[in-house]
Amino acid sequence: MDPATEADERRVPAPGADGDGPVLALRDAAVRVGGRTLWSGVNLRVDAGEFTAVLGPNGVGKSTLVKLVLGTVPAAAGDVRVLGKPPGRANHRIGYMPQRRAFDTSMRLRGTDVVRMGLDGDHWGVPLPFPGPRRRAARARVEEVIELVGASAYAHRPIGQCSGGEQQRLLIAQALVRRPRLLLLDEPLDSLDLSHQGDVAALTGRICHREGVAVVMVAHDVNPILHHLDKVVYLAGGGSATGTPEEVITSATLTRLYGTRVEVLRASDGQLVVVGRPETTGGGHAAG
Numbered sequence: 001m002d003p004a005t006e007a008d009e010r011r012v013p014a015p016g017a018d019g020d021g022p023v024l025a026l027r028d029a030a031v032r033v034g035g036r037t038l039w040s041g042v043n044l045r046v047d048a049g050e051f052t053a054v055l056g057p058n059g060v061g062k063s064t065l066v067k068l069v070l071g072t073v074p075a076a077a078g079d080v081r082v083l084g085k086p087p088g089r090a091n092h093r094i095g096y097m098p099q100r101r102a103f104d105t106s107m108r109l110r111g112t113d114v115v116r117m118g119l120d121g122d123h124w125g126v127p128l129p130f131p132g133p134r135r136r137a138a139r140a141r142v143e144e145v146i147e148l149v150g151a152s153a154y155a156h157r158p159i160g161q162c163s164g165g166e167q168q169r170l171l172i173a174q175a176l177v178r179r180p181r182l183l184l185l186d187e188p189l190d191s192l193d194l195s196h197q198g199d200v201a202a203l204t205g206r207i208c209h210r211e212g213v214a215v216v217m218v219a220h221d222v223n224p225i226l227h228h229l230d231k232v233v234y235l236a237g238g239g240s241a242t243g244t245p246e247e248v249i250t251s252a253t254l255t256r257l258y259g260t261r262v263e264v265l266r267a268s269d270g271q272l273v274v275v276g277r278p279e280t281t282g283g284g285h286a287a288g
């Protein structure tokens, strides 16, 4: 970590302590990629300690919303603020876990090395030559965050030998190691079995609500995270709906967004099933 970054981190106030401004605010935002508008009119406010899901069908532009927040895709319209600044200016306070990161079974890097990379930035696998006290502080923070995500038992193993769920926990630890105020997770539940989905969802909910980190998670299926969520932004048909899951995942709202009759059913175990979405080929589909 360079000295400027370290100084920045010392200045990082407790969540909510630097005024009442939102961690993330989109007002009438739109994005264009490859010459076409993916979505427009998106409004979203995320505060410290709030867990928000970005939902919608494949290819609608969920990952692009994350890239907009990171400043790697520009807004075509509207206003976007991240910790009060234009996108890209506060990235050192954002923990980002991109979509579909998997490690080859032959990968020799240990889990602790992968977490440590969150501190070392671009120096993949080559720890920076920190002087003694900073090296000790870095090591302590890596251990702390590994404990926070419950990965102590396997963090010293080569990451290629960890299961998908274990790897996801270590990647969340990597995203958390610099004490971000905003955590952006792009489909972290993808390719996990149901039990691991539940574990990672609960872990994310705990980090968000107990540590005060704002979380924005792209999800294909809302059900594993439903009970932890404060808010959803549902993208479909070039538009969006934002609100609590109960407000947004309804037959009326999704019918309006998709422009065709869509029905939301609630199973006896509380799971949501969306029937009749345009890309749905079978009898039903988990909500998301």
Ligand SMILES: Nc1ncnc2c1ncn2[C@@H]1O[C@H](COP(=O)(O)OP(=O)(O)OP(=O)(O)O)[C@@H](O)[C@H]1O
Pocket (backbone or CB within 6 Å): 033, 034, 038, 056, 057, 058, 059, 060, 061, 062, 063, 064, 065
């Ligand atoms: N740089 C680019 N140039 C052209 N098209 C792009 C670019 N980036 C993304 N797209 C297209 O924009 C659309 C939205 O992509 P995005 O990855 O945001 O969707 P998504 O909702 O996250 O999809 P999925 O659920 O399948 O991951 C896709 O059709 C994609 O091919």
